[in-house]
Amino acid sequence: MVQSGQPNMQQILQQAQKMQQQLVAAQQELAEAEVTGTSGGGLVTATVTGSGELKALSIDPQAVDPDDTETLADLVVAAVRDANAKAQKLAADKMGPLAGGLGGDLSNLGLPGF
Incomplete structure (x- = not known):
């Protein structure tokens, strides 16, 4: 028996x-989407889904200095972090509207950025 003002269970x-x-x-859209992050003024570029x-x-050859591999490693890490930050923003933009219907908590879905 459905009381007035209460939603139907089937609905x-x-x-x-x-x-x-x-x-x-x-x-699925997120898994197929790709975003790119850069560092060193574009010397290092990372692309993530x-x-x-x-x-x-x-890695641009100009970024390679055999006497300073630490800087290159830093540039790689920075580019990957930049790309991942963009992926997290993309995930938030795509999943955010759906969060309202789930009580706003997407942390249990295992998505990046949540």
């Missing part, structure tokens, strides 16, 4: 299924 289940489908679609997987790393 709640349909809404939950729709949200789940949207979440799966957004996760929206889910944070490193796909490519490019």
